[in-house]
Amino acid sequence: MVRLGGWFSRLPRWARAIVGILAIALGAVIISRPTTSLDLLAWLIGAGLVLSGALELIARAEAADPDADDAVPSRWQLVKAIVWVVAGVLVLVLPGLTVRLVAVIVGVALIVNGVLSIAAGFRGRITLDARIASFAFGAAGIVFGVLALVWPDITLLIVAVVFGARLVMAGLVELWHAIRGRRSTRPQTDVDAPPRGWRRWARTIAAVLALALAAGAASVSGSLLQGSPVVDEFYAPPRVVPDEPGQLIRSEPFTRDVPSNALGWRILYTTTRGDGSAAVASGIVVVPRDGDGAWPVIDWTHGTTGFAENCAPSLAEHPFESGALFVLDQVIDNGWALVASDYIGLGTRGPHPYLIGPDTGHAALDAARAARQLSAARLGDVHVVWGHSQGGAGALWTGALAEEYAPELDIAGVASLAPASDLPALVRHLPEITGGSVFASYVIAAYTAIYPDVNARDFVRPGARVTVEQMARRCLAEPGVFVSVLNALALSRDPEIFSQDPTQGVLGERLAQNVPPPTISAPLLLAQGAADPLVIPAAQRAYADALCAAGQQLDYRDFAGRDHVALVEPDSPLIPELFQWTKDRLAGEPVETGCVFSER
Structure with a gap:
């Protein structure tokens, strides 16, 4: 892997420019279509994770000595790159990957990278601002990772915006350095060598803003969870x-x-x-x-x-x-x-x-x-x-x-x-209207729980199952339904939550009975x-x-x-x-x- 990092550092300018352009394009697609099909969004994020690992190796291979011909990434950078790439490969190659598993992979990747960033901040030869930036970026990553695990059905939508923006910025920096003919020294969450000039302060400010954003997201998450009625x-x-x-x-x-x-x-x-x-x-x-x-x-x-x-x-x-x-x-x-x-x-x-x-x-x-x-x-x-x-x-x-x-x-x-x-006409129509998937989730939850012969696996698409399960747990009058609304918007791009006509087979018979x-x-x-x-x-x-x-x-x-x-x-x-x-x-x-x- 160290040799691979050195190879990445010696990529020709045109190859690095292509990588930068790919990152910009992929990030822009993810940002502009966060409510695309959840299945497609998972693939986009998987590709983005792999690309992030590549950017990590390219941009950080020479962090210790930008002018060295044999510069290679440090162990921290290597581990971070490995985490990104492995997470992306898992998302891309595992067949029938569910939204819940994608949420776990993304959440764990964010947490691990956050821990590595914090660990990097304890190194001896590092400036105070770089140490603060490393701690702040690491803490923000951990918070976002935990939120990804807490809200598995909304993880892809939230990560899409944050992760897409990260790809665009990283791609722009890499493209700029490729055009200028210099080795990439873009700021990161755990920099080995102190940056110079305004970049030193920009990195620290960006880290603090990222942590503030994470804290705000955690606060909103807590409010949504606490707003749910409690059975006494x-x-x-x-x-x-x-x-x-x-x-x-x-x-x-x-x-x-x-x-x-x-x-x-x-x-x-x-x-x-x-x-x-x-x-x-x-x-x-x-x-x-x-x-x-x-x-x-x-x-x-x-x-x-x-x-x-x-x-x-x-x-x-x-x-x-x-x-x-x-x-x-x-x-x-x-x-x-x-x-x-x-x-x-x-x-x-x-x-x-x-x-x-x-x-x-x-x-x-x-x-x-x-x-x-x-x-x-x-x-x-x-x-x-x-x-x-x-x-x-x-x-x-x-x-x-x-x-x-x-x-x-x-x-x-x-x-x-x-x-x-x-009921058959109603349920058949639900995926076609905005928010209809929320009501469909209640129907699916009820009929699978009440009737032993009705199984959600028989008529709900694998990619939509976790989303449907999570929707059914939220009340229409609680703040958390906002998450269901976002999911409904996501499903509106790919409304077929059903893998087959729900009015046929056992479910159709049960609907007709009611x-x-x-x-x-x-x-x-x-x-x-x-x-x-x-x-x-x-x-x-x-x-x-x-x-x-x-x-x-x-x-x-x-x-x-x-x-x-x-x-x-x-x-x-x-x-x-x-x-x-x-x-x-x-x-x-x-x-x-x-x-x-x-x-x-």
Whole structure:
């Protein structure tokens, strides 16, 4: 390797110029396309690592004596070059290399180079500024390496920008020296000979800035990690849990985002999974503070908040808005109560059955049962189910299962708002929209956890598996979802996270099983935004047509210009119609038989 370093030092000017140009070009590509395909980005970084090793040998072979014809790298430079080259070769040649392994290789390479830089700073014959630079660059490398290991799915994106810039600068310096006909003496993180003039101070300043950047990145990383909700002891079931579903286990006052004219509790209760096994779920109950009680109940099934246990709405900073309920004030002002299930596996022990119908319907119905045992809430007998998105499908399943599963509950109506109804069409469409991969990750996590015959390896591309796994661990309402957004942008350049059509095979069969059936005995309102990019209006209309063909009564309303969330925001034209429709259901007003389709 020492001879190789000497050979590199004697490269002709044109060869060194080519190496510099390659470094500039490769660095520019990496910087300009950090959200390219993660698989391609891994290859680019692998090539960049190898090129960094070559630049290390070329630029440092004569550090001790720039004029020596047989100058060779020092042992520190050799080890650093070896680390870069070996890391790059591993990334390039290992077949089917995963993003997680790339993150480990890059992270370890950064840490090792950081340690070597710090070790080089302890050498005796070195100026104070060079020693500081060596320590600072080394510490920065270690920090970036640790961050690479902490955030394996985002490592390539972050490293792309930092590493790409490093390649461009190194390439420019090498090209400049090749053109001038001088041996390269570009500044590095662990310089053996003291530089002269302004370069001495520039190197030190650059080192301090690199360390400051690393410290800032570490601080942001800590904030993202600390911003995630934490599951507390309230959600842990007792040793003895009632056998019967819908039994209240415990309750405690709840005030977060509860209106001043209302009282709130969070509850823990028993329920049943779709396979008949017992489970525990949590939820929130809110009632008007003043009045005689017997409040009509809105059973709210919330929109997507995540898949992990800490993604329960009752744990979120804004527990109602996180699931797209923006009109709690109006619910209370109308003299109604709210019962909102967190669902199984959110707050309580998972896995969370994301977009798995029977489990969700059971959790909502059992929340209504358990809330009735909360004597201080003074709930009435009549219920109307509301739900949006994931909860829109949950509302449909709640209505479809109510008559058989909880016949004692008086369900006066079901309002399903932009529901995730046609699951095969939804999942097939998710990779095509920005951010859709986040929702796809929740589907993949849930279906592989709930159904033994569904395996992610059968339908998720190897290069996307770690990214999908990490996405599924983050809640939509936590700061860490920013990382998922960056990953979604990365996947948008290569949207096929699925290795095959997810609507075919076992996964397709399971998705079809969870399409809400036309067995809703209560009056049904289905509202859809005509500009919804997530739940496609055409697919929603096809689902509605199928309901009607099966004999389901339906009031279908299409709202022009409204997208997925805007449909349920306070200024939406749906809101006054939803409240009036609910008042009519609570008053027992008759509904028109058959199906009615209208545009708003």
